[in-house]
Amino acid sequence: MSIAEDTKAADLPDPYSIPLEELDPSNGDLFAQQKHWAYFERLRKEDPVHLSENEEFGRFWNVTKFKDIMTVDTSHQIFSSEPSIVIGDPPEDFTLPMFIAMDQPKHDVQRKIVTPTVSPMNLSNLEPLIRERVCTILDSLPVGEEFNWVEKVSIELTTQMLATLFNFPFEDRHLLPYWSDTATSSDQVGNNYIDDEERRRILWECYEYFVKLWNERKDAEPHMDFISLLAQNPDTKDMVSDPLEYLGNLVLLIVGGNDTTRNSISGGVLALNENPAEYDKLRANPDLIPNMVSEIIRWQTPLAHMRRTALQDTELGGKQIKKGDKVVMWYVSGNRDEDAIDRANEFLIDREKARHHIAFGFGIHRCMGNRVAEMQLRILWEEIMARFERVEVVGEPERLQSNFVMGFLQLPVVLHPKK
Amino acid sequence: MARITYIENNGKSHEVEVKDGLSVMEGAVNNMIPGIDADCGGACACATCHCYVDEAFLGKTGEQSDMEKSMLDFAEDVKPESRLSCQMQVSDELDGLIVRLPASQH
Numbered sequence: 001m002s003i004a005e006d007t008k009a010a011d012l013p014d015p016y017s018i019p020l021e022e023l024d025p026s027n028g029d030l031f032a033q034q035k036h037w038a039y040f041e042r043l044r045k046e047d048p049v050h051l052s053e054n055e056e057f058g059r060f061w062n063v064t065k066f067k068d069i070m071t072v073d074t075s076h077q078i079f080s081s082e083p084s085i086v087i088g089d090p091p092e093d094f095t096l097p098m099f100i101a102m103d104q105p106k107h108d109v110q111r112k113i114v115t116p117t118v119s120p121m122n123l124s125n126l127e128p129l130i131r132e133r134v135c136t137i138l139d140s141l142p143v144g145e146e147f148n149w150v151e152k153v154s155i156e157l158t159t160q161m162l163a164t165l166f167n168f169p170f171e172d173r174h175l176l177p178y179w180s181d182t183a184t185s186s187d188q189v190g191n192n193y194i195d196d197e198e199r200r201r202i203l204w205e206c207y208e209y210f211v212k213l214w215n216e217r218k219d220a221e222p223h224m225d226f227i228s229l230l231a232q233n234p235d236t237k238d239m240v241s242d243p244l245e246y247l248g249n250l251v252l253l254i255v256g257g258n259d260t261t262r263n264s265i266s267g268g269v270l271a272l273n274e275n276p277a278e279y280d281k282l283r284a285n286p287d288l289i290p291n292m293v294s295e296i297i298r299w300q301t302p303l304a305h306m307r308r309t310a311l312q313d314t315e316l317g318g319k320q321i322k323k324g325d326k327v328v329m330w331y332v333s334g335n336r337d338e339d340a341i342d343r344a345n346e347f348l349i350d351r352e353k354a355r356h357h358i359a360f361g362f363g364i365h366r367c368m369g370n371r372v373a374e375m376q377l378r379i380l381w382e383e384i385m386a387r388f389e390r391v392e393v394v395g396e397p398e399r400l401q402s403n404f405v406m407g408f409l410q411l412p413v414v415l416h417p418k419k
Numbered sequence: 420m421a422r423i424t425y426i427e428n429n430g431k432s433h434e435v436e437v438k439d440g441l442s443v444m445e446g447a448v449n450n451m452i453p454g455i456d457a458d459c460g461g462a463c464a465c466a467t468c469h470c471y472v473d474e475a476f477l478g479k480t481g482e483q484s485d486m487e488k489s490m491l492d493f494a495e496d497v498k499p500e501s502r503l504s505c506q507m508q509v510s511d512e513l514d515g516l517i518v519r520l521p522a523s524q525h
Binding site for chain 1: 464489490
């Protein structure tokens with residue numbers, strides 16, 4: 001460990017060693033070092049709806065129990081998704097409108113236009129293609145030598161899928177995770193990988209690229225991809241002339257289809273290695289895969305939080321929320337809430353009611369791409385089990401500094417072929 | 420108490436007795452009837468307990484709330500007789516109810 005990392009670790013106190021009122025789970029380093037679990041455990045027990053205030057994000061409520069999160073998520077008339085769904089506020093001159101951060105009725109209009117891309121029917125049409133790609137990726141991996149699973153499998157597979165949903169030029173597909181990582185690198189979610197100016201420059205490149213695609217497609221034959229659907233729909237055909245709104249929705253669809261599934265793919269491999277008895281269950285009964293997929297998504301909770309803003313004074317968990325207050329729903333905590341999920345702090349691939357998790361959110365903003373995520377994970381695990389006795393994690397994972405994306409940078413593995 | 424018939428998308432029919440006060444969704448889940456997922460557990464928040472109510476009972480199953488309408492807005496294959504089964508409460512009046520289940524909930 002370097003000196004810098006050492007110092008960082010020392011700055012992160014044990015949550016039980018500090019006064020409750022000073023507890024603040026929003027530091028991105030907590031998540032990178034996996035120290036957030038104890039913070040949320042204490043909050044769930046002692047102060048489930050907890051007020052924090054800091055220089056970076058101002059004043060915000062931490063909602064940590066499953067039931068309270070459900071209340072906030074389903075009360076969209078009280079808790080607005082505007083102007084932002086992450087803790088930090090965007091700069092005034094670079095607020096990106098996107099339908100996840102819009103209220104009704106505009107949210108409904110825009111979401112409905114792109115939803116057919118991820119409908120069950122379109123996905124079942126895509127399934128053979130996804131399986132073929134999964135097989136190609138898995139068959140090209142080195143066997144018996146160490147490599148980074150994140151780069152060679154998680155990123156590659158989700159990038160190919162995303163390229164298909166956008167009908168994005170396949171040879172340029174690496175730009176998609178590049179833009180996605182840029183979008184989620186921001187002090188608004190507790191990291192400082194790049195400065196704001198550089199972030200804007202790269203995102204405007206993304207916009208320029210997609211303006212080209214928009215112009216090619218607006219009068220072309222109808223096609224089942226996000227851009228054609230937006231460009232050809234009367235309700236959104238002018239979106240391109242509002243650069244911030246077009247960019248905002250691009251960022252939403254790119255991040256939504258990228259980071260989330262990518263990190264669940266990595267997180268599943270790690271969870272099975274940390275719970276060898278579960279890996280044994282899987283080997284004995286691969287029919288558990290669909291159930292395991294839900295459990296992996298719960299366990300990973302690839303997006304740690306969503307934020308709302310109170311439109312009126314209200315009460316939540318006995319606390320008085322004031323109009324204008326930020327309210328942060330910590331999905332990552334709700335998914336470990338023992339009062340809502342039996343043995344919530346154990347990874348159990350044959351768990352009953354595995355679908356009853358909060359990683360996709362609930363209510364009108366519930367994840368639109370949940371089926372795509374589940375399908376990719378299911379196919380991947382079916383094909384992994386057909387080939388490999390074990391995907392062995394052989395070193396410490398390296399994780400992202402962020403209070404939003406629960407991400408992996410490195411997951412060193414060695415593959416052991418089936419005997 | 421009401422006798423409710425759930426008909427899966429493949430035509431398979433399940434007739435069960437459901438106690439008053441439970442939801443039509445709970446009637447399916449408690450009797451292990453496939454085709455109703457109910458991811459959110461009955462909070463009208465996920466639209467994975469979608470069903471089609473038989474015409475004869477449309478007048479007895481109540482009105483959709485705004486939230487139910489919003490959630491159904493994003494479900495698949497929504498028809499005029501679509502309901503979220505977690506939002507229909509069982510009573511004697513629903514005795515004989517028939518609901519049909521869609522091809523998939525998620």
